[in-house]
Every structure is written in C-alpha cells, then in structure tokens.
Amino acid sequence: MIGANGFIGSHLVDALASxxxxxxxxxxxSSTVPTFTATSPRIMVGEFLSRSDLEEAVAGQEYVFHFxxxxxxxTAESDPTLDIRTNLAQTVELLETSVEAGIQRFYFSSTGGAIYGPQGKSDYSETDRALPISPYGIGKLTIEHYLDYFRTKHGLNSTSxxxxxxxxxxxxxNRKQGLIPIALRQIALGSPVVRLGDGSMVRDYxxxxxxxxxxxxFVGTPTRYDLYNLGSGKGYSVNEVIDSLRRVTGVDFPIEDHPRPLTFVDRVVLDTSRYRDEFGEARLTALDDGVRFVYNEIQEQIDA
Structure with missing residues (x-):
C-alpha cells in the first residue's frame, strides 16, 4: 500500500487487514503513530520520491495500491509543474519498479471529481469522455494513460x-482539501465557513x-473492466451540505463567500452502474451520519 498513512490509504489498510x-x-x-488501527501490517518508512525505497516496497508483493x-x-493548480515533477514522474517510476518486481495487478486511486470536466451532464459514466480542466485532473488522466501503456507494453494489469x-x-x-472536514473544523473553532460561489455547485460525496x-x-478478483467509478451516485449542492452541517452541529455559523475558482465545474455526480452490475449495491452512509462521525473526531482532536 503506497500512501498507507494517508486519509483513504489508512482506511484501506484496515479493511485489507480485516x-x-x-x-x-x-x-x-511523519506522525509518530500510524493512522490505521490494524496491528498486522508490516510498516515500511520510505520516501515516495526515492526509487530505491519504492523498489524495496514492491519487492515480493502480489498487488500494489497507489493511493x-x-x-x-x-496545490496542483498553484504549481502545475510540481504535480508533473512529483506525482506524474514518480508514478511512472513506481510502474517501472512494479513491472520489474512482477506485480500481478496495480490499483490506482484516480479522481472522478475532476477528470470529467464541465460537460453539463447530470452524471458521468466511465464511457464518457474525460475532459479535465484542472492540473490535478489532467495529472490523474495522464497516469491512467500510462497505465494503458504499461498494460500494452509490459503486461502490467491494472485497475483505476x-x-x-x-x-x-x-x-x-489543514491540507485544504475537502469541504466537509474543513468546514467542520472552522465550526468547532468558532470561525466562519467559506463558501465558494453561490453554493449551487453539486458534488458526489x-x-x-x-x-x-x-x-x-476487487482484490485478486478478475473483473470485466480496468476502470470503475466509485461514489455514492447521489449529488449534493454546497448549500445542501451546509444545511447538513447546521443540522449535525446545531450551530448557526456565519458564511464567508469567496469566488468560485474558474477550474471548478458546476456539477459532478458519478454513474456507478458498472460497479453495481458487477458487485451489487454498496452499503452507503447517510450524509448527516457521516458528517456526525467527522465532527465528533474533530471535536475530540481540538479538546485533546
């Protein structure tokens, strides 16, 4: 698991171990205690930007999860070359080391929120064109294309x-990614919640x-496709999320309006029928319940 101590990666480590x-x-x-709770994983401290560390990480493995x-x-928008020099270039090196190590399948965390771009559709399926207009989305799509190349050239099976x-x-x-945790932390601190635009932007949370x-x-299971949308399949506007934050916290917090960035699209909701047709309906947490779990954790962190 590359990125095992991160947000999604740590939860996936726990799920894989379980x-x-x-x-x-x-x-x-960088934190002294791993964020995952499982005790069975072998911890390997290393730098993503070090090829030798990556070679050591993938040696003897069956699967690689790049999260x-x-x-x-x-940050990709403020410095697009940073994304190219680090994410893109180093992922290609990780793919090369995976080929050399004989990895059976490479799993990649791409983006459904930024990769489709402003096409004006109610939802997006994997067969729709990917037309990203942000450096972050462009980088993810480029990596998907490299996965196609390594599959064709080297036989490296992969799933995005x-x-x-x-x-x-x-x-x-503090990474400034994610409306819900950022807003909840502001609420817990008694600060205004920043709203980009008029609150009408819709996302699939x-x-x-x-x-x-x-x-x-997916792990070790032959699948019909190499690309899958993963999401709730339901859209919420920023204003609807703000309503949920008010319901859960019970706080009538102030709103601070900022202009919507030009690369932010109006609506992105994912069609997850490809996943559901193959694996069945996913068990989904209601928005208010998920918000409550995050708010409880943030409050505990601030009180600690």
Missing part, C-alpha cells in the same frame, strides 16, 4: 478507481469507509 490480506504499509509516517498524492487540487468526493475520519483539514468496502472485492 479481510485477511498481508499488508505492507509504505509511507513517510498517495504529493499534491491536492489546490475514479473516486468521487470522499470524506470521513482521518481526513486532514462518499463516506470513506463505504469507499474502501467498495474496493475490497
């Missing part, structure tokens, strides 16, 4: 997960534990 898989957890582990990103949508807008516990609000439950059936 399902009986032997997991090697690779990350910088690490050196940038967020915001186009994940919608995940949220949940262990998400770091999926609770992180629901997401990793969707991923587990």
């Amino acid at each position: 399902a009986g898989h032997e997991v090697t957890a690779f990350d910088r582990f 690490l990103s050196t940038t967020t949508p915001a 997960f186009r994940v919608s807008n995940p949220y949940g516990t262990r998400q770091k609000p 999926v609770y992180v534990e629901d997401l990793v439950r969707m991923i587990i059936p």
Whole structure:
C-alpha cells in the first residue's frame, strides 16, 4: 500500500487487514503513530520520491495500491509543474519498479471529481469522455494513460478507481482539501465557513469507509473492466451540505463567500452502474451520519 498513512490509504489498510490480506504499509509516517488501527501490517518508512525505497516496497508483493498524492487540487493548480515533477514522474517510476518486481495487478486511486470536466451532464459514466480542466485532473488522466501503456507494453494489469468526493475520519483539514472536514473544523473553532460561489455547485460525496468496502472485492478478483467509478451516485449542492452541517452541529455559523475558482465545474455526480452490475449495491452512509462521525473526531482532536 503506497500512501498507507494517508486519509483513504489508512482506511484501506484496515479493511485489507480485516479481510485477511498481508499488508505492507509504505509511507513517510511523519506522525509518530500510524493512522490505521490494524496491528498486522508490516510498516515500511520510505520516501515516495526515492526509487530505491519504492523498489524495496514492491519487492515480493502480489498487488500494489497507489493511493498517495504529493499534491491536492489546490496545490496542483498553484504549481502545475510540481504535480508533473512529483506525482506524474514518480508514478511512472513506481510502474517501472512494479513491472520489474512482477506485480500481478496495480490499483490506482484516480479522481472522478475532476477528470470529467464541465460537460453539463447530470452524471458521468466511465464511457464518457474525460475532459479535465484542472492540473490535478489532467495529472490523474495522464497516469491512467500510462497505465494503458504499461498494460500494452509490459503486461502490467491494472485497475483505476475514479473516486468521487470522499470524506470521513482521518481526513486532514489543514491540507485544504475537502469541504466537509474543513468546514467542520472552522465550526468547532468558532470561525466562519467559506463558501465558494453561490453554493449551487453539486458534488458526489462518499463516506470513506463505504469507499474502501467498495474496493475490497476487487482484490485478486478478475473483473470485466480496468476502470470503475466509485461514489455514492447521489449529488449534493454546497448549500445542501451546509444545511447538513447546521443540522449535525446545531450551530448557526456565519458564511464567508469567496469566488468560485474558474477550474471548478458546476456539477459532478458519478454513474456507478458498472460497479453495481458487477458487485451489487454498496452499503452507503447517510450524509448527516457521516458528517456526525467527522465532527465528533474533530471535536475530540481540538479538546485533546
């Protein structure tokens, strides 16, 4: 697991270990205690930007899960070359080392929230064109194309997960990614919540534990496709999310309006029928319940 101490990665480590898989957890582990709770994974401290560390991480493994990103949508937009020099270039090196190590399948966390771009559709399926207009989405799509190249050239089997807008516990609000954790932290601190635009932007929010439950059936299982949308399949506007935050916290917090970034599209909701046709209906957490789990964690962190 590359990115084992991150937001999605740590939850996936727990889910993989719970399902009986032997997991090697690779990350910088800048925090002294791993964010995952499983005790069985083998912890490997290393740098994603070090090829030798990556070679050591994938040696002897059957599968590689690449769930690490050196940038967020915001940092990639402020410096697109950073995304190219780190995420893109180093992922190609990770793919090369995976080929050399004889990896059976490479699982990649792509983006469903930024990759389709502003096409004006009610929802997006895997057969729709990917027309990203942000550096973050462009980088993810480029990696998907490299997966196609390594599959064709080297026979490296891979699966890309186009994940919608995940949220949940262990998400770091200070990374400035994710409306729900950032807003909840502001509420807990008694500060205004920032709203981009007029609140009409719609996104597909999926609770992180629901997401990793969707991923587990892929492990070691032959699938019909190499690309899957993973999300709730339901859209919520920013204003609807703000209403949920008010219901859960009971706080009538102030709103601070900021202009919507030009690369933010109006609506992104994922059609997950490809996943459902193959694996069945996913168990999904209601928005208010997921918000409550995150708010409880944030309050505990602030009180600690």
